[in-house]
Amino acid sequence: MDAVEKANAARQQQWIxxxxxxxGTYAVVYQGREASSGRKVAIKKIKVGQFKDGLDxxxxxxxxxxxxxxxxxxxxxLDVFSSKxxxxxxxxxxxxxxxxxxxxxxxxxxxxDIKSWxxxxxxxxxFCHRNWILHRDLKPNNLLIASDGHLKxxxxxxxxxxxxxxxxxxxQVITRWYRPPELLFGCRYYSTAVDIWxxxxxxxxxxxxxxxxxxxxxxxxxxxIFRALGTPTEEDWPGxxxxxxxxxxxxxxxxxxxxxxxxxxxxxxxLLAKCFTYEPRKRISALDALSHPxxxxxxxxxxxxxxxxxxxxxxxxxxxxxxxxxxNPTGPGVKATSKGLKRKLASPTEAKARSIARRLDFSKAxxxxx
Amino acid sequence: MNVGGWLQGKTIKKTxxxxxxxxxxxxxxxxxSTSTTIFGGGVKDASGRVSEFFSMDDQCPVSPxxxxxxxxxxxxxxxxxxxxxxxxxxxxxxxxxFTPQTFEDLGVEKEVAVRRRxxxxxxxxxxxxxxxxxxxxxxxxxEDITFNLINEIDIPETExxxxxxxxxxxxxxxxxxxxxxxxxxQLKEQEEAERRDREMRAEEFRRAEEEExxxxxxxxxxxxxxxxxxxxxxxxxxxQTRKNALKRSQARSATTTQLTSNSQxxxxxxxxxxxxxxxxxxxxxxxxxxxxxxxxxxxxxxQDFLSEAVRKDREGIMRGGGYKVEEAWERALRxxxxxxxxxxxxxxxxxxxxVDQGGDVVMAS
Numbered sequence: 135m136d137a138v139e140k141a142n143a144a145r146q147q148q149w150i151x152x153x154x155x156x157x158g159t160y161a162v163v164y165q166g167r168e169a170s171s172g173r174k175v176a177i178k179k180i181k182v183g184q185f186k187d188g189l190d191x192x193x194x195x196x197x198x199x200x201x202x203x204x205x206x207x208x209x210x211x212l213d214v215f216s217s218k219x220x221x222x223x224x225x226x227x228x229x230x231x232x233x234x235x236x237x238x239x240x241x242x243x244x245x246x247d248i249k250s251w252x253x254x255x256x257x258x259x260x261f262c263h264r265n266w267i268l269h270r271d272l273k274p275n276n277l278l279i280a281s282d283g284h285l286k287x288x289x290x291x292x293x294x295x296x297x298x299x300x301x302x303x304x305x306q307v308i309t310r311w312y313r314p315p316e317l318l319f320g321c322r323y324y325s326t327a328v329d330i331w332x333x334x335x336x337x338x339x340x341x342x343x344x345x346x347x348x349x350x351x352x353x354x355x356x357x358x359i360f361r362a363l364g365t366p367t368e369e370d371w372p373g374x375x376x377x378x379x380x381x382x383x384x385x386x387x388x389x390x391x392x393x394x395x396x397x398x399x400x401x402x403x404x405l406l407a408k409c410f411t412y413e414p415r416k417r418i419s420a421l422d423a424l425s426h427p428x429x430x431x432x433x434x435x436x437x438x439x440x441x442x443x444x445x446x447x448x449x450x451x452x453x454x455x456x457x458x459x460x461x462n463p464t465g466p467g468v469k470a471t472s473k474g475l476k477r478k479l480a481s482p483t484e485a486k487a488r489s490i491a492r493r494l495d496f497s498k499a500x501x502x503x504x
Numbered sequence: 505m506n507v508g509g510w511l512q513g514k515t516i517k518k519t520x521x522x523x524x525x526x527x528x529x530x531x532x533x534x535x536x537s538t539s540t541t542i543f544g545g546g547v548k549d550a551s552g553r554v555s556e557f558f559s560m561d562d563q564c565p566v567s568p569x570x571x572x573x574x575x576x577x578x579x580x581x582x583x584x585x586x587x588x589x590x591x592x593x594x595x596x597x598x599x600x601x602f603t604p605q606t607f608e609d610l611g612v613e614k615e616v617a618v619r620r621r622x623x624x625x626x627x628x629x630x631x632x633x634x635x636x637x638x639x640x641x642x643x644x645x646x647e648d649i650t651f652n653l654i655n656e657i658d659i660p661e662t663e664x665x666x667x668x669x670x671x672x673x674x675x676x677x678x679x680x681x682x683x684x685x686x687x688x689x690q691l692k693e694q695e696e697a698e699r700r701d702r703e704m705r706a707e708e709f710r711r712a713e714e715e716e717x718x719x720x721x722x723x724x725x726x727x728x729x730x731x732x733x734x735x736x737x738x739x740x741x742x743x744q745t746r747k748n749a750l751k752r753s754q755a756r757s758a759t760t761t762q763l764t765s766n767s768q769x770x771x772x773x774x775x776x777x778x779x780x781x782x783x784x785x786x787x788x789x790x791x792x793x794x795x796x797x798x799x800x801x802x803x804x805x806x807q808d809f810l811s812e813a814v815r816k817d818r819e820g821i822m823r824g825g826g827y828k829v830e831e832a833w834e835r836a837l838r839x840x841x842x843x844x845x846x847x848x849x850x851x852x853x854x855x856x857x858x859v860d861q862g863g864d865v866v867m868a869s
């Protein structure tokens with residue numbers, strides 16, 4: 135046994151796998167604990183050898199960036215070791231995610247709770263951006279909540295560092311509902327502003343308790359955005375018509391945000407609008423957002439330990455640690471397609487109702503016509 | 505007559521132009537009076553008082569500075585034009601120093617005023633001291649100062665102590681004032697929330713009652729209708745309708761419990777907030793040093809070959825998508841500065857000695 139193997143074996147013995155909590159295409163997730171302290175951890179075993187290109191890209195990204203990032207609001211990668219032909223990532227164990235909390239109808243959010251979550255999200259994101267890393271997959275599902283209430287950014291499977299000047303990046307990132315318009319227009323040169331748009335969507339979702347911009351396809355996503363925020367003009371966003379996949383989707387007027395977010399304060403709407411600025415270069419940065427009056431105004435952000443928590447903890451502990459393993463084969467960042475749309479449910483009944491109404495009209499028409 | 509007065513630019517009293525119609529409620533405007541001036545209200549005596557001082561319904565303002573009783577119109581008369589000597593003790597006083605009397609005993613009145621003034625600045629709390637002993641010492645000192653001020657012992661020395669304290673603790677005083685304001689604000693909000701909650705519940709209750717009444721009426725009508733139209737046994741029809749009504753009311757009460765549990769939840773959350781206080785927002789909770797003192801980005805940018813494509817991007821594809829070449833420059837500079845702990849070059853066309861200082865290294869990284 136050479137030195138490397140010995141070191142690896144020593145590492146492996148520090149962690150104990152308890153039970154399997156889930157399996158995806160690329161990885162199996164176990165709940166485990168640290169041998170010395172009994173601290174709960176999540177162990178993500180990445181399957182190797184099954185793919186001709188070697189390791190899955192997202193695993194490489196996750197290790198590469200999480201190894202560097204250590205912050206209160208970013209998930210901690212505790213250790214990496216190999217077992218047989220597999221790669222194991224030992225991650226901090228977090229019991230729930232923001233999506234579960236948003237969906238749990240038995241919970242009531244106070245404005246101060248939303249402020250607290252937003253502050254923690256921005257802090258985590260600012261830390262990534264400060265270290266020149268774009269997250270590129272922010273959504274409630276990837277914001278995990280620790281047992282003490284702290285929110286942590288997770289799933290760095292799509293993260294990358296800032297591109298060098300003139301270097302192309304893929305635009306097929308970020309789950310569709312949280313994807314900014316510049317990526318939908320196929321832009322290959324972008325910046326931190328893409329993450330801010332996602333945070334804006336999450337902010338709105340926290341207030342509405344349903345996704346703010348649920349597009350059904352990439353095309354429909356643009357339409358949904360413009361319907362909600364108005365079609366941008368050349369003044370709003372210089373140069374957007376020159377983007378590679380630009381297509382005019384129709385003119386929509388800009389409805390006042392106040393109509394939808396009826397209970398929000400002026401500061402809240404101001405910050406929200408700054409996250410949804412069309413011109414990416416003018417969109418607020420994470421650092422500036424943290425100094426926005428919204429955060430300083432009363433009520434103060436709720437102390438993390440008092441934030442609402444899911445009553446049914448450990449209901450699905452798989453998804454949170456494993457969020458990037460159930461990737462759609464068509465490419466990363468399009469997860470929403472496979473899950474089906476929440477909004478769709480309403481439409482079939484609606485359609486039926488309409489057809490009945492029409493039929494009634496028809497039956498009444500003949501007697502009057504002759 | 506009034507109008508004439510206006511047009512001629514004369515000084516007019518509120519209640520009328522003639523001085524003979526002067527009443528006590530109005531304030532005489534001409535205060536630059538010599539001892540020979542005659543007022544409508546009365547003749548000024550040697551002490552500067554007016555005969556109407558003795559009126560019983562006069563409010564009696566008190567000056568904390570010298571603790572005495574002067575009637576309101578005298579104050580108006582004597583001090584309208586700014587500081588003036590007091591008619592009794594000849595100290596220079598201001599109108600602002602007079603306050604309406606709350607307590608019958610002027611000693612109490614003065615003590616309250618002094619305590620109010622002292623409390624405004626000596627507002628430290630128990631949390632501001634490392635141990636109870638220090639806090640008690642501080643309280644004793646405050647009491648000393650207050651006592652001195654009330655009994656007018658060593659006034660200049662005491663004032664100096666206050667000034668010293670104020671200078672030393674300016675930041676803390678300000679902070680504590682803010683804390684108190686925030687606390688007051690919080691109380692107000694909590695009250696407001698409770699009031700809204702109460703209103704909501706009352707509204708809910710009213711609505712439920714209304715609904716129930718309608719329900720009963722409907723049930724009655726239904727029975728009558730059914731009895732009219734159907735040929736079934738009357739008793740059976742009534743039984744069936746009653747059963748339906750019961751089912752409906754049960755369904756309704758289920759939804760109300762959901763609502764009440766929500767409001768209960770909110771209330772319990774509000775109660776909880778007193779246990780662990782929410783702290784004001786702090787933008788960054790870690791100590792982040794970005795080497796901002798070691799370099800500044802050139803506002804006109806850099807002519808490096810890497811960013812050439814972006815700089816020549818006429819179509820604005822890169823700019824339209826939000827790519828910021830400044831970030832790349834900043835990253836390069838910050839990484840270099842952080843790694844070498846050296847300030848970068850301030851510009852290329854510099855004396856050769858500066859360039860030799862290691863400029864190559866900075867550019868290369």
